[in-house]
Amino acid sequence: MKISQKMIRSTKKLLIDVKENQSFLLGLKITDDIEKVMEDKLNLLKYDNNKAVLPSPLLGINSRRNADGEYLSDNTKEKEIAYRAQDWSLTGWDGKTYSGTSYIPYKRYPKKFIQPYEYEMVIFNLNNSDYICINNKFKKGLDLDNNIKFAANLMLEIFKEVDTLILDDQNNLIEKVSIERVNWEILPAGDGIWNQVRNNLEKTSSKSEVKLIKKRLEWLQSKKPTSIKEGLGGYTGYLVFEFKNKDIYIIDSVIYGKATYIFEDEWENVSKLTKKEILDNNLAKDRIIHNNSWENKVSKYI
Template sequence: MEILKKRINNVEKYLSDISDNQNFFIGIKIEPNKIQKILSEKFNKTDENGLMFIPKPYNGIMAQRNTVGEFLSDKSKPKETAYRAQSWSLKDWGGNIHSGTSEVPYKRYPKIFIDPFGLNFILLNDKQYLVINKQFNKKKSEYDKIKSAINLTLELFNKAETFILDVDTDMLKPVRKSVPWEILPQGVRIWNAFKDVANSNQVSKSAKILIEERFKYLEEFKPDVEYQGTAGYSGYIAFAFSSKNIYVLDSILYGNATYIFGGNWEEISQLTKKQIIDDNLYKYRIIHDKNWKIEIGNILNSI
């Protein structure tokens, strides 16, 4: 799964397309013309062959924790006296400046040193992928380590992706959960055909803003997984709420509608929109209008 965030907290949400106890890698797909720039700016070499790289600590807090570790306060113990350096400067009656540095005492909790993660990156698949040089395993006892690895990668690249090793080719391949069908394929011509929103001149700037607002609002309810139909962004995005056993399907077309289904949504989504509407197969259908946010909020909060 590709992750496009600044950091994550809920690891399990981003491992939904990996089986329990399955091994996987964390990293990014890298463009060949950007490899040298990225390596020189963000990494130091850690082996004489120049094949392994460790993030420079000044990349951010995660890189610092990975490379040099950190000190945390131990609040289970009483405070102790510590000292910090403080520079001072005074002018005497004659106008002469006197300056120096003193050690100033203060109270603080004792510090505990946390060892660095020590994660290195390597280039694999003919330098197509830059990944952390260890396999992770999907089990809850490993979630803290996985979270640290993903957040380190996000800090460096503003994205992260999971990969598995193809046993037939001995090459990495991305882990992506996709659906083998087009979500809510268009039926008759009353539903206007539409191409990729990002490249379309048929959608106004205002409509694109409303599309983005809808998706952001649905994400506030923290769906387990978001699926993209095989039609790409010309189809629907599905927001899965597994614990509630509901699935929200929303179009990238303003002026259409949002559909909410129960657990049989995969079967229903094979039908055309006309079939779904004529047979009332959905639990809820919310038109994209000024009341959309209120209606969606009321439904998702009540289930």
């Protein structure tokens, strides 16, 4: 059933026209209004059939949980000591300006990471009509209700409406379509990398954090990478520094991450990594925390 509202707390109304064990998609038929939202928020055109896009985490809380997951405080455990980076500068008695970075300790409950859903959106042509859909086929009664509710709320956050697109038992078309993922684009050569990413950073980070991130990016660029790629959609905030002569790719999360990931592989393989695979650190050659020894540790690889 088609719903137009901010969010849902239950799937009862949404699934009222879906039979038990029946397969369905969550999506919308593309109208002029929907097409405008697709262009503005997802950078998708109506004719980009079968291209999957992970919505940007900047679109709202559900988009952020979908792309990045979230950390929740676990207050069943004892508090632990964590550190917060603080950039500082002061004028000494000699009139000179001194600056640096301090790591301030504070107590907090341990954080528990909730994995991202990573639901992508894709355009399909079905029965000569175009639809924008969550790229996941659900089955009433078999899929977790929370997953269906989250996917519906993701659509509502972006489009303000969502519909159930019911599939019959003979329709296997969606599962068989080959999908091209568009997650990265090459930044233009030159010294303008900071200008490419600063706008999003200044919206989501403190002044102190912005200074530290700028310093880190400029240091990486000074090492003359073969290319620099910027994440799109749900990969917004990620940069990949390619050092082709060493078969090394450095992935740095400039908005959300607290670490840098080193991958040793062909770009064709690295580019297919999901954000979950990047963050799980099972495939990375190394994971380097952002702290005072960061430059020395990264230098070993480049």
